[in-house]
Amino acid sequence: MKKTKILYFAFILGIMLSVNNLSYAVSAIPQKDVNTNITVEAYDEDIEETDIIKKVSFRDKFKRSPESQIISFFKKYNRYSSKNNIEKLKELYSDDFINNDGFNKKTIFKMMEMASGAYKDVSYVTDIESIKVDGNYAVVKAYEIATGETIKVIDKLQDTGTISSEIYYTDYLKKEGNKWKIVASYVNSEKVELKYGEAKNMVVDVVAPQTVPEGSEYEISITTKTPDGVFAVGSIVNEPIVYPQVQAKDVFRSIKSESLSRILKANTENNNEYATISIAITRAQIEPPSVVLNMTGMAFVMRRVNVLSVNKNVKFDKEIKDVKTTKN
Numbered sequence: 001m002k003k004t005k006i007l008y009f010a011f012i013l014g015i016m017l018s019v020n021n022l023s024y025a026v027s028a029i030p031q032k033d034v035n036t037n038i039t040v041e042a043y044d045e046d047i048e049e050t051d052i053i054k055k056v057s058f059r060d061k062f063k064r065s066p067e068s069q070i071i072s073f074f075k076k077y078n079r080y081s082s083k084n085n086i087e088k089l090k091e092l093y094s095d096d097f098i099n100n101d102g103f104n105k106k107t108i109f110k111m112m113e114m115a116s117g118a119y120k121d122v123s124y125v126t127d128i129e130s131i132k133v134d135g136n137y138a139v140v141k142a143y144e145i146a147t148g149e150t151i152k153v154i155d156k157l158q159d160t161g162t163i164s165s166e167i168y169y170t171d172y173l174k175k176e177g178n179k180w181k182i183v184a185s186y187v188n189s190e191k192v193e194l195k196y197g198e199a200k201n202m203v204v205d206v207v208a209p210q211t212v213p214e215g216s217e218y219e220i221s222i223t224t225k226t227p228d229g230v231f232a233v234g235s236i237v238n239e240p241i242v243y244p245q246v247q248a249k250d251v252f253r254s255i256k257s258e259s260l261s262r263i264l265k266a267n268t269e270n271n272n273e274y275a276t277i278s279i280a281i282t283r284a285q286i287e288p289p290s291v292v293l294n295m296t297g298m299a300f301v302m303r304r305v306n307v308l309s310v311n312k313n314v315k316f317d318k319e320i321k322d323v324k325t326t327k328n
Contacts, residue, residue, distance in 0.1 A: 067131050069180060070133075070140060070173065086116070090109060093108070093109075093182050094174055094183040097181075097182060097183055097184065099186065102270075117151070118150065119148045119151060119163060120148065120149055120150075121148050122163070125145045126144040127143045136174060138172075142169060144168075147162070156295055159196050159197050161195060161196045162195050162196075163192070164193045167190045169185060170186045188210070191206075191301075195298070201227070202224055202227070202279070205224065206220065208275050210305065212307055212308070213307075213310060217263050220238075220262055221261035223258055226255070226258060229283060229284075230297075231254075231293065232279060234253060234255050236250070236261070236276070238264045238265075238266070241271055241272045241304075252278070255279070270309055272306045275302070277302075279298065281297040281298070
């Protein structure tokens, strides 16, 4: 997923894992109080218990609810992220962590290290849609929007890029001892855009399925309004979400009538995919007797497509002719 020598792959992972949070707003909907709204700022500090409080029984009397503990957990996560404190972030993940891309804790933090330092002025706004607690386990559903700017300048454009992301995900938490930890994550949907030059003002609408069966065909289509006087070409590919990332190759096609589409085939290797759209826009510079096309903008748009595996253990070889019932 490295396009034009940009750390685009690192960018995607940085957005997904919230490595460089500068702001973090959380509106929580606990099970028992649907009207509770809590804002979490990057500089918020946890209230530390003093030795005196630990010695007396006040702590048990004012024990926080699991929902409040989880809100504090996200405050801590945000603070460590904003300071890029990867070692402290590791403490918030269970050693048994796994996500729906099959990445474990070791791989996830390797990706975090890759993403660190590639972008600046990244801000996040996260809404916690719901918190469901069941004993020592909890399910947190959240929606996140992120924006920022790349540090690296593209030589051809002499410009840095703008980044934006929208992610809807589910975190699964487990209480280990007296601490909540993330034991699993499932990214339900993900939209990422990286734009340079004149493409920064382009709106690229993408139609893509969120889930597809393995080995099936699916269509990706885009519509966009290009700036006046430019010529646009684009490509659409699907790339498996694996580590290290595999970059797919494709031929750029003219974006006619401001639209482009392609039929893709989902992999059968039990990997989720990114449907990635690359767009380059150029302007003509007339230098008689020739016309020179100069690149003036680039856009990369990614949509997650979760690939569902077919259960091969379901068989219909024999009909059930005799159904036995038991009377109580």
